[in-house]
Amino acid sequence: MSEMSGMGCSHGGRGSKRGNGSGDPDGDCGKYTRYTAEQVEVLEKVFAECPKPTFSDRQEMIHNYSILSNLEPKQIKIWFQNRRCREKQKKEANNLQSVNKKLTAANKLLKEENDRLQKQVSHLVYENEYIRQQLENISLDVTNTSCEPAVNSLQYSLRASNDPSGLLLVAKETMTEFFSKATGTLVDWVQLPGMKVLIDVFK
DNA sequence: CATAATAGCTCCACATGCGC
DNA sequence: GCGCATGTGGAGCTATTATG
Structure with missing residues (x-):
């Protein structure tokens, strides 16, 4: 005003x-002019202390710095306007850069976690296949009555060593850990449809 | 390419008019 | 006088243009 x-x-x-x-x-302040390095230096110095000078501040600048005396008040005003704009753009660019860095780091971690989990899955699939084979062998042996006592004891010992409740406990813990890591929060273990088959195997 | 300057816009403060 | 709506003008912001 x-x-x-x-x-x-x-x-x-x-x-x-x-x-x-x-x-x-x-x-004629509408003419395009390049300010001298000295003028810019003074303007920058003032900007560092006061990025948003009032009208009287700007008048004072012109009076205090003879190097600015050939500039119109309007030019000073526009210079500060553009300078604030550049400052804002610089800050936004820096912010974007830092966000980008964080996302890149997070992406790297997720990729590593993904690789690790894929390997774990491969290993578990292999183990599953091995156990399935063992069970098939045992069931074949059971049909052979000639060595029933031995089979019974083997079956018993296998069951004991591979205690289904123990395996279930391991599976439960693994799933809990998996979901916890995947979602970033601790979750209760939930029995999924596919898992029921696994559980039935041990019944 | 950096940046001075402009255009178009919004926001804010103030003034004015009107009904109560 | 008070509260509200409306108009006006200045300041700043942002996007864009134009120039050294």
């Missing part, structure tokens, strides 16, 4: 195409 009365600019950034008689009382 005070700026308008002070500068007498026709405003909201409207008005002329650059460099002609625009009716802008600030004169």
Whole structure:
């Protein structure tokens, strides 16, 4: 508000195409000019202390720094406007970069975890096949009555060593760990349809 | 390519008019 | 006088243009 009365600019950034008689009382500040390194240095210094100077702050700058005396107040205002814009863009770019870094790191971890789990699955499939074979062999032996006592004792010992409740416990713990890692939260073990088959094997 | 300058927009403060 | 709606103008922001 005070700026308008002070500068007498026709405003909201409207008005002329650059460099002609625009009716802008600030004169030919519409011409494109490159500020000198010294001017930029001073402006940067002020910006570091006060990124959003008021009208009177800007007037004061022009008075205090002779190197800025050839600049119009409007030019100072626009310089700070663009400078804030550049600062914001820089910050946003930095933020995006840091988010990108974090996501890349997370992606790497997930890939590693995925590899590890795939190997675990392969191993379990192999183990499952091995146990299935063992059980098939045992059931074949059971049909051979000539060595029934031996078979019974073998069956018993196998059952004992591979205690189904113990295996179930291991399976339960593995699933809990798996889901916990997969979801990032601790979950209760839930019996899935596919798992019922596995459990029935031991019944 | 960096950046000064512009256009178009929103936000805010203030003034004014109106009904109660 | 008070509360509300509306209009006006300045300031800043963002996207874009244009230039050294």
